[in-house]
Amino acid sequence: MSLTELERGMRGELPKRLSLLMIMPTAALLIGVITLPTLLLLATSFTSPELGFKNYYKVNDPLYILVLFRTMIIAGATTFLAVCLGYPVAVLIARSGKIVAAVAIACVLVPLWTPVLIRSYAWIIFFQPNGLVNRYLIESQLISKPLRILYTDAAVVIALTHVMLPYMVLPIANSLKAISPDLPKAAQNLGAGAWSIFWRITLPLSLPGIFAGCLMVFVLTLGAYVTPALLGGPSTLMISTLIGQQITILLDWPFAGALSLVLVVLSLGITAVFRRLLKLERVVAYD
Template sequence: MSSLVREPATPSVASRLFAVTGTSGRYPPVLSALLLLPLLLLLFFSFLYPVGRMLVGSLFDPDFTLDNYVRMFVEPLYLKVLLRTLWIAFATTLCAFLLGYPVAYAMARAGGRLTLCIAACVLIPLWTSVLVRSYAWIILLQRNGILNNILTETGILEQPLRLIYTEGAVMIAMTHVLMPFMILPIYGALRTIPKELPQAAANLGAGVFAIFFKVTLPLSLPGVFAGTLMTFILALGFYVTPAMVGGPQTMMMATLIGQQTTVLFNWPFAGALATVLLVVTLVLTFIFRRVLATFGGFANV
């Protein structure tokens, strides 16, 4: 009895383009592109297209010109605002690191309900509106605010201090608002450090400070890098808190850009300011990444 032998069916073009190949579940290029298409469209219309329009608008007013960029560096006011923005962002990042690292360390090393309590103290302010938190600092720091009333009623001061509308007030308020962005990445890095490593260092005779600076801190540098970078970039472009707590005397770049667009309607110059701020941010990010990769001992950060 003869048996019929069927030739294997030739896969269609569609099956070859969209079939998952291999045992590792790899997707073909066409299907991968389709899966990434929504994200790419979102990135294009929400970031690349506005940034491109901003750059073109700052260079063509209506003809090609560099007057907007020259104006920023020729007039001392705008250069002073840029330097103040960099200084406040750096100081805020440093304060957030110095205050946030112990909190992240306590979260990583504590157990049970204490960890949940610390996490709640970190996350609940993060869920609160930035406007509300900034207004709370105005209530605390204003001339007739809570802090000045305590200092004058207890006899420590005779006259209220000028706490609001200063660079110090802006740094304090921004540190409070941005501290969760420093704490959470450091906490994630500290959680990945095996507890046996500090114990082994202690068994070998290392002290508390030696264990921290030679074991814990180097191994947590990826989290420190992520938190520092995130905090610094957010501080450079912060708008609400400096505008409310700082006022016109401590104006930062974001406030200046908002003033140029909403008050003066000078969109080309605002685009130039935003472009310069973006370039400075990218350059500082690259430099910080290279420095950390060189001195941190890991080149793939």
């Protein structure tokens, strides 16, 4: 540890003081703009209107527990739909030639780069009472009165699945691409059928990608705000829109702080727990 400045320089290492100085701006931004304000917000939930857990007794109200429960259900349903729809797309990307794969990847990335706000606008155009979906269904005489789709949980789940699909497709496609082509070939030579190759080789080896995608989608959906705010109704609140409502309509900062603590603990907690699972999976897969 007692290297001289010259020796350190020759090893390409930066002096300690300089590197601390270089980390400072980022540390200041992250602590000053994200960490400190967030902690202060969470703190108000314990200190105001009086010291104690009053705001958390309020979270425990059946009404709000229902919102929490609905948030988990919506996140779960979105994750499930995203896996089911994402896997076939990932297989197409991993198996196709260069040009077909490029077209498919473009179809995944363009929506990812289209702001969620604009995509919500598109879903409103589709789902509203005289929107494209209802007009099509009435014209083809499948229904006589327009269906109520907008401002329901179904609209929120469909739109959220659309938002989250790219985050599912990309990690699965990466894990599929990483499978050595020799493995399915060897299985084929040993007489395995297409289905048994899928169930016993492709699917197990793509599990790390599936786990990564599910983790990302579930956590992102828990905190999603724009989609439920625009496509959900007052009866389809999620925890994030409930937090927004406390600020924009009710001005109840301490309760918003309490709800935020629940959301942050859920997001960070799930990430931490599943990360460990992910690593465990890798150990099992590669050792």
